[in-house]
Amino acid sequence: MVHVTPPDAGRRSERSRRAIFDxxxxxxxxxGYDKLTIEGIAGRAGVGKQTIYRWWPSKAAVLLDAFTADAEAADHEQALPDTGDLAADLKFVLRATADEFNTPEFQAPYRALAVAAANDAKVAAEFTGRLLEPGIKVYVDRLRRAQQAGEIAAGVDVRIAADLILGPFTQRWLMRTGELTYAFVDTLVDLVLDGLRNPRP
Amino acid sequence: MVHVTPPDAGRRSERSRRAIFDxxxxxxxxxGYDKLTIEGIAGRAGVGKQTIYRWWPSKAAVLLDAFTADAEAADHEQALPDTGDLAADLKFVLRATADEFNTPEFQAPYRALAVAAANDAKVAAEFTGRLLEPGIKVYVDRLRRAQQAGEIAAGVDVRIAADLILGPFTQRWLMRTGELTYAFVDTLVDLVLDGLRNPRP
Amino acid sequence: MVHVTPPDAGRRSERSRRAIFDxxxxxxxxxGYDKLTIEGIAGRAGVGKQTIYRWWPSKAAVLLDAFTADAEAADHEQALPDTGDLAADLKFVLRATADEFNTPEFQAPYRALAVAAANDAKVAAEFTGRLLEPGIKVYVDRLRRAQQAGEIAAGVDVRIAADLILGPFTQRWLMRTGELTYAFVDTLVDLVLDGLRNPRP
Amino acid sequence: MVHVTPPDAGRRSERSRRAIFDxxxxxxxxxGYDKLTIEGIAGRAGVGKQTIYRWWPSKAAVLLDAFTADAEAADHEQALPDTGDLAADLKFVLRATADEFNTPEFQAPYRALAVAAANDAKVAAEFTGRLLEPGIKVYVDRLRRAQQAGEIAAGVDVRIAADLILGPFTQRWLMRTGELTYAFVDTLVDLVLDGLRNPRP
DNA sequence: ACGTAAACGAGACGGTACGTCCGGTCTTATA
DNA sequence: TATAAGACCGGACGTACCGTCTCGTTTACGT
Known part of the structure; x- marks a missing residue:
């Protein structure tokens, strides 16, 4: 059995950590992701390559931490509106999410992480656990409250319900099959809430 | 202006082409995709590297052609059942699709292509145009017929309707957030057709 | 047993070979030798590192070939004077050798090779076989003729006799314990020929 | 102007010093010498790297001190036999020296030091001053007495005379051009004392 | 049927990045 | 304040592939 002495996190340079993230x-x-290199990161950060390899196993892991650090700094706690109008609330959040996914600074690293996750199951577990699921949770929570209020059928699995909305959204973004417009997200919410069979109001 | 004489497709070696695909x-x-190398392909195929570079611009393009060649050989034309029962038909096809996505031989290259597409817009266009859309078309066609038969509300965009089903499905597979079981696809179809608000039967 | 396909010497780039030597x-x-790096050589030669690693196992080997190529271009065949006066002839050649060893262009790589040879038995074998021994041979040949002419005692091993002259010479140069002056080499020749016990003239 | 406070030698850890030498x-x-690293030494000695850098400027300096400390512990004072028979005495000492140079524990660090000295003039000065010259002095002293006794011609520079014997010896050892046998050293002494021109007795 | 031009296998080439090792400097906590 | 420990920036190691570029050698036409 191989035993590698883990580095002493207490002595870690916060300055280097930040520089690497930036x-x-x-x-x-x-x-782009696949022309992103450890050497390039080290060079721009003014850091030895070993300092990266000491703390992260791959560029995907670096990116994940970098993105997470930024995200945590940004939202601290997620705001989940509950006006009583489920459709309106979902559209509101989804429009905000669409805005975010249309922002280059957010899009580039997030897409890179999605690619890395799709590629490798280990990364996928980290990515979903630390970024995807917390993002989905906002929707799940709101849906659960709606279910308790009787707005959603009792037997529905709210986690799958959330996927019903976010799956098409994410897919469209990831494969660039269309723009993430307000019209699209509104349609999405309405269709999912009412079902295909229902006559349109 | 640079003018590169294109290779003469007539003289192309079919034997090499097949060997490269295999x-x-x-x-x-x-x-896996990112440890897949042109040199590795050439080596295993018993082919010079130049023979690959002559005909394809990237490993993604090779893989796309390889996969497409196989797919075309397999299904030539898609069978789309229409028993009159929309839910049953969708579940049938979706179960078959799930089976396919659970097959290693199918999964590995398809995931590789999805990754390449997510990474690069050019690849994405090819991938969606030649593989994704044709796959979706089966669902769109069936949904359109259902719409004509009045089973689906008139105003619904059937292309988006197809995404409603396939988005969550693909997302779950790509990010490995869960298994592609028959139960899952059945639930998916029912929820999408009936909507979240409808009372469960 | 490991079998590595050797590179095809026929396709070798003479231009690169020369650039690497230079x-x-x-x-x-x-x-200096130990700040000499493969990367540095490749960089200055305008050559990929692999082109060096493909043809040589170490920087010592590169240097040995570089030096040998130059040496062969220079002397082709060694001239060995034979005026009939052994002492004079030896002093003549040894003075020329001293001049050579005092030349920076000759000294730097030769010292580097001597260092590498002292360090590693493999290199030593190559170095002595290809550079040292041919250099010594000039002296051995002249000594042998002197022995045939009766100027040197019959039982003397001329190879060891050559070492008697060159050993002190080389040692002084290598360890920098003194200058390689004409006076020194003259003294050396006289002492070796006459022996310590003989009365000085 | 940079001024670095020199370390306080009084507080120095003797335990560490010994451990580093060992x-x-x-x-x-x-x-071997060029795979010898400061980190390796520190690691095996159970010592911080800084403790080495604080007291020595290079691995050559460490090795020199290590070797000198051992040598001083061993011979304290050099024994120089004087039986009245110069040739016999020289052969006796040279045979002992040959034995030493054939010992792995002596050979490895001594060769390393010779290599370091050949490479760098600074190291060479230290090496010759502290190890080479004291070793040669034994021969010089004996030769001087022989000269006073009339066994060696009056005009001979005994320092160069010592080189006449030790130069070929060292050269053969350093470049591994032959074994350091008793036969070799005996021949060496006889040839140097009697000269090449003399008829063999 | 034959000569020739293109595709082919092979692989050397100039490069870029990999992940590792070590040099020499620095900081922190013990003793 | 010297020490053991080890993080840090930097730079070279030797390897793997990139995409381009010759090399002969098939191979399939156009004459």
Missing amino acids: AALSLVGEV | AALSLVGEV | AALSLVGEV | AALSLVGEV
Whole structure:
């Protein structure tokens, strides 16, 4: 059995950590994920390569931490509107999400992470656990409250319900099969809530 | 202006073409997409590297052709059942699709292509145009017929309707957030057809 | 047993070979042997690192070939004077040798090779076989003729006799314990020929 | 102007000093000089790297001190036999020297030091001053007495005379051009004392 | 049927990045 | 304040592939 002495996290340089995150995020935006290199990150961060390899196993892991650090700094706690109008609330959040996914600074690293996750099951587990699921949770929580209020049928699995909305949304974004417009997200919410069989109001 | 004489497709070696496809497909299954290399393909195929670079611009393009060649050989034309029972038909096809996506030989190259597409807009256009859309078309056609038969509300965009089903399905598979079981696809179809608000039967 | 396909020497780039030699020789003069790097040679030669690793196992081997190529271009065949006066002839050649060893362009790579040879038995074998021994041979040949002419005692091993002269010479140069002056080499020749016990003239 | 406070030698850890010497000597025997690393020495000695850098400027300096400390512990004062028979005495000492140079524990660090000295003039000065010259002095002293006794011609520079014997000896050892046998050293002494021109007795 | 031009296998080439090792400097906590 | 420990920036190691570029050698036409 191989035993590698883990590095002493207490002595870690916070300055380097931040510089690596900044470099990774800016570079992924400039050159894309697969032209992103550890050497490039180290160079722009003014850091030895070993300092990256000491703390992260791969560029995907660096990017994930970089993105997470930014995200945590940004939202601290998720705001979940509950006006009583489920459709309106979902559209509101989904429009905001669409805006975010249309922002280059957000899009580049997030797409890179999605690619890395699709590629590798290990990364996928980290990515879904730390970014995807917390993002989905906002929807799940709102849907659960709607279910308790009788707005949603009792037997429905709210987690799958959330996927019903976010699956098409994510797919469209990831494969670039269309724009993430307000019209699209509104249609999405209405269709999912009412079902295909119902006559349109 | 640079003018490069294009290669003479007439003189192309079919033997090499097949060998390259076989090598690419088997290798992507063994080592994954980003450890797949042109050199590796050439080596296994018993082919010069230049023969690959002459006919394809990237490993993604090779893989796409390889996969397409196989797919065309397999289904030539898609069978789309129409028993009159929309839900049953959708579940039938979706179960078959789930079976396919659970097959390693299919999964490995398809995932590789999805990854390549998510990464690069050019590849995405090819991938969606040649593989995704044709696959979706089966569902769209059936949904359109259902709409004509009045089973689906008139105003519904059947293309988006297809996404409603396939988006969650693809997302679950791509990010490995869950198994593609028959139960899942059945639930998916029912929820999409009936909507979240409808009372469960 | 490991079998690595050797590179095809027929396709070798003569241009690269020369550039590598020139770079190695100039760099060793500028930075010294242990700051000489493969990367540095490749960089100055305008050559990929792999082109060096493909043809040589180490920087010592590169340097040896570089030096040998130069040496062969220079002397082709060694001239060995034979005026009938052994002492005079030896002094003549040894003075020329001293001049050579006092030349920076010759000294730098030769010292580097001597260092590499002292360090590693494999290199030593190559170095002595290809450079040292041919250099010594000039002296051995002249000594042998002197022995046939009766100027040197019959039982003397002329190879060891050559070492008697060159050993002190080389040692002084290698360890920098003194200058290689004409006076020194003259004294050396006289002492070796006459022995310590003989009365000085 | 940079002023670095020199370390306080009084507080120096003797335990560490010894451990570093032991580690350096054993490691140089195991891996050779150029795979000898400061980190390796520190690791085996159970010592921080800084403790080495604080007291020595280079691995050559460490090795030199390590070797000198051992040598001083061993011979304290050099024994120089004087039986009245110069040739016999020289052969006796040279045979002992040959035995020493054939010992792995002596050979490895000594060769390492010779290599370092050949490479760098600074090291060479230290090496010759502290190890080479004291070793040669034994011969010089004996030769001087022989000269006073009339056994050696009056005009001979005994320092150069010593080189006449030790130069070929060292050269043969350093370049591994032959074994250091008793026969070799005996021949060497006889030839140097009697000269090449003399008829063999 | 034959000569020739293109595709082919092979692989050397100039490069870029990999992940590792070590140099020499620095910081932190013990003793 | 010297030490053990080890993080840090930097730079070279030797390897793997990239995409381009010759090399002969098939191979399939156009004469």
